[in-house]
Each structure stands twice: as structure tokens, then as C-alpha cells.
Amino acid sequence: MPELPEVETVKRGLRRLIIDRKIIAAVSDNPKSFPNAARDVSQFLINATVTDVRRRAKVLMIDLSTKYTLVIHLKMTGQLVFVDHGARFGAGHPNDSLVNNLPDKSTRVTFDLGNKSHLYFNDQRKFGWVRLIPTAEVPNIDFMKRVGPEPLEADFTAEQFTERFTRRSRTTIKAAILDQSVIAGVGNIYADESLWGAKIHPSRLVGSITDAEFKLLYTEVRKVMNLSIEKGGSTNRNYVNAEGKKGSYMDFARVFRREGLPCPRCGTEIIKIRAAGRGTHICPACQLIGK
DNA sequence: CACTTGACCTGTCCGC
DNA sequence: TGCGGACAGGTCAAGT
Incomplete structure (x- = not known):
């Protein structure tokens, strides 16, 4: 969830x-x-x-x-x-x-x-x-010692975001963005949504991503997660808030679980692939692997 | 160290 | 309907 x-x-x-x-x-x-x-x-x-x-x-x-x-x-x-x-x-x-x-x-x-x-x-x-x-x-438990910075903090910059990925330069961008020791809090939904926003194919190697693309990805991660907080989160299956209510971000999702539907940017049919061992949603026209 | 894969569980959905 | 297999918002411990 x-x-x-x-x-x-x-x-x-x-x-x-x-x-x-x-x-x-x-x-x-x-x-x-x-x-x-x-x-x-x-x-x-x-x-x-x-x-x-x-x-x-x-x-x-x-x-x-x-x-x-x-x-x-x-x-x-x-x-x-x-x-x-x-x-x-x-x-x-x-x-x-x-x-x-x-x-x-x-x-x-x-x-x-x-x-x-x-x-x-x-x-x-x-x-x-x-x-x-x-x-x-609490700060001494293994997870807290390893976890990366909070991406929505006001003083977290695009430069810091980009720098965090250098430790995972030989893996794919999807695996890296899901890695909690790189950036805290991004999971499968917001990884797909922000990679679509930045027009980056999830299977591309981190080492091939340019600074300009990282800057775009940084902006998209923050934009997508801030919008989701505004909408009360995503209820894909089980999620509810502290009052038992569902979140409505899925109504605003652009690729996640939208395979077969048109890309909101170019109209090409969204497809579902496997990346970093996870179901992954992309626009095959906007997010090019060979780039 | 960096990286990948399977394990942890229950439930649901899809094809035969 | 029934059954088997794949899959599901996330980490971990193992393996290479």
C-alpha cells in the first residue's frame, strides 16, 4: 500500500x-x-x-x-x-x-x-x-540509519537529489528510485508517475541519465507526491486513511494501472512492462529506452 | 560494496 | 464453478 x-x-x-x-x-x-x-x-x-x-x-x-x-x-x-x-x-x-x-x-x-x-x-x-x-x-534502528533524505523537504535541492543516485549508477533508474536509501518514500505508484512526467524509461541505467533529466525527475517526484497528499493518497486496493476513507489520487494518475488507455500527453496506448521486478507502466512513445 | 532474486503472507483475478 | 498460477502499494536476507 x-x-x-x-x-x-x-x-x-x-x-x-x-x-x-x-x-x-x-x-x-x-x-x-x-x-x-x-x-x-x-x-x-x-x-x-x-x-x-x-x-x-x-x-x-x-x-x-x-x-x-x-x-x-x-x-x-x-x-x-x-x-x-x-x-x-x-x-x-x-x-x-x-x-x-x-x-x-x-x-x-x-x-x-x-x-x-x-x-x-x-x-x-x-x-x-x-x-x-x-x-x-528510534533513529538507531537499521531502517532509520539507512534511509535517504525526505524529498518534499523545502531545503532539499535538485542537486542533492541528483547526487544521491551516484551510489546506484550501474542499476536501472526504476530500481534506484525505489531504493529507500537513495530517496525516502517513493514506491511503485509514484515511481511510475514521476518517470512518465520526466519522460524517462524505467529500464534506463542511472549512468545514462543526464543532469537535465534528473532535474526534471526531481521536480516530478515532488509534484506528483504533493498532488497525491492533496488528494488524500492513492487507493489502489486496500489503502484507507485514519478515518477509514479512501484517497482519490488514482483519479489523477497518468500511467499507473492505466495500461490500454491513451497517454495523456501523446495519445499512444500505455503499456505494462516488468522493471526492477515490479509491474511498471509507461508510455512507449514518450519514454524511450534508447535515449 | 553493488546488484539481483526469492521470501515473507493473504486474497483476488484470469484463463482453462 | 473449480483449480492453478500470476500478481498485488515493501522491505529483507541471501546469493552472485
């Missing part, structure tokens, strides 16, 4: 919904989804208050008054949905079926926030996880 815009959308929702709330209880049916010592949970999670919600790359952090943090990765199908059962949505409301039926069989962790409200960590494929660790140790 979630790439940077989706995780950012969940973060913004949780900030509104759970800051200052107290965690009364936490239960999980799957140790891989919530691999924490029972002792840590009872000492540092139960009765803790949420002080902040942050994001780094595709990782969410829920900071607690105990100086511990819930670090969460949604991977492909994770959801974090807050439900106030004291104000259930009536039949016909857009959130009726999504939210009123939680928990369901994909619910891996349930946090009880009191007053009949719960935060559900749902994850159909069980790739995601929630870990409780001291806040001060």
Missing part, C-alpha cells in the same frame, strides 16, 4: 484524532505484527498518553508520554484506522461498511483508547509491524 503520500495522510489524520488520548489496553493475535515484550507493553504502553505522531519515509511514529514510541510500517496492506464506537456511522454513510465492521479478520492489533474508541492496525498480508521502542532509540 502506502507510499509517502499515504503514510503522510494517515499521520495527519492521527494527529487530529489521537493526540492527548490515553492507551488503556493493547491486544494482538499475531506476534509478527506486534513483537514486543509483555513487560514493555505493561510498563510503557498501557496508561501512556499520545504526545505526537510523526512520519519518516514510509514509517509512522506515535510518541508516548513514557518516552517510548510505537514505530509502525504498513508495508503493502497495512491500515491504521481510528473508530469512535460511541458515534457509529449510520447506514448509507460513506464510512458505514468500512468502519462499523472493525475489527475484522485482518485486524492484527487493537488499541483501546477509552470512551468506546479504538485504533485498529489491520494488515491482510501480515508484512507490516508495530514495535514499541524507546523514543531516543
Whole structure:
């Protein structure tokens, strides 16, 4: 599921919904989804208050008054949905079926926030996880030590963007842009969308990309992900925000999952290929391999 | 080190 | 309808 815009959308929702709330209880049916010592949970999670919600790359952090943090990765199908059962949505409301039926069989962790409200960590494929660790140790986990810069930060320049790719010069641009140690937060949807925007074929070697093309790609990555945040992210399959609502970026997508439809720029039929081991969508006329 | 491939899971869709 | 295989928004640990 979630790439940077989706995780950012969940973060913004949780900030509104759970800051200052107290965690009364936490239960999980799957140790891989919530691999924490029972002792840590009872000492540092139960009765803790949420002080902040942050994001780094595709990782969410829920900071607690105990100086511990819930670090969460949604991977492909994770959801974090807050439900106030004291104000259930009536039949016909857009959130009726999504939210009123939680928990369901994909619910891996349930946090009880009191007053009949719960935060559900749902994850159909069980790739995601929630870990409780001291806040001060969050920057020391392997993922945080390796992850590259945030592409949407105001002070992140095209020159810095271009420079980050030199470490992956012998691989393809699609593999490199998906590599979280190069740039944080870009996944399969926004890789395809931004490469189309910059007219770069995903299978081209990084070493063949010119500075002008990198500059264009930098602009497209930021443009596409900022637009997606504005639209509440992409719901390709499972993704919903903290209120259980879908994002609408897919209505604005130009190539992703649009094989057989005309390229919005030149009208050529969009095709689906395999690049970096991932399904990849391109305009074969705009994005030339031999360039 | 840089790079590629398979593994981790469940569910859905598509062709026979 | 049923069944097998491919595939799905992401990382990792292995292998070369």
C-alpha cells in the first residue's frame, strides 16, 4: 500500500484524532505484527498518553508520554484506522461498511483508547509491524540509519537529489528510485508517475541519465507526491486513511494501472512492462529506452 | 560494496 | 464453478 503520500495522510489524520488520548489496553493475535515484550507493553504502553505522531519515509511514529514510541510500517496492506464506537456511522454513510465492521479478520492489533474508541492496525498480508521502542532509540534502528533524505523537504535541492543516485549508477533508474536509501518514500505508484512526467524509461541505467533529466525527475517526484497528499493518497486496493476513507489520487494518475488507455500527453496506448521486478507502466512513445 | 532474486503472507483475478 | 498460477502499494536476507 502506502507510499509517502499515504503514510503522510494517515499521520495527519492521527494527529487530529489521537493526540492527548490515553492507551488503556493493547491486544494482538499475531506476534509478527506486534513483537514486543509483555513487560514493555505493561510498563510503557498501557496508561501512556499520545504526545505526537510523526512520519519518516514510509514509517509512522506515535510518541508516548513514557518516552517510548510505537514505530509502525504498513508495508503493502497495512491500515491504521481510528473508530469512535460511541458515534457509529449510520447506514448509507460513506464510512458505514468500512468502519462499523472493525475489527475484522485482518485486524492484527487493537488499541483501546477509552470512551468506546479504538485504533485498529489491520494488515491482510501480515508484512507490516508495530514495535514499541524507546523514543531516543528510534533513529538507531537499521531502517532509520539507512534511509535517504525526505524529498518534499523545502531545503532539499535538485542537486542533492541528483547526487544521491551516484551510489546506484550501474542499476536501472526504476530500481534506484525505489531504493529507500537513495530517496525516502517513493514506491511503485509514484515511481511510475514521476518517470512518465520526466519522460524517462524505467529500464534506463542511472549512468545514462543526464543532469537535465534528473532535474526534471526531481521536480516530478515532488509534484506528483504533493498532488497525491492533496488528494488524500492513492487507493489502489486496500489503502484507507485514519478515518477509514479512501484517497482519490488514482483519479489523477497518468500511467499507473492505466495500461490500454491513451497517454495523456501523446495519445499512444500505455503499456505494462516488468522493471526492477515490479509491474511498471509507461508510455512507449514518450519514454524511450534508447535515449 | 553493488546488484539481483526469492521470501515473507493473504486474497483476488484470469484463463482453462 | 473449480483449480492453478500470476500478481498485488515493501522491505529483507541471501546469493552472485
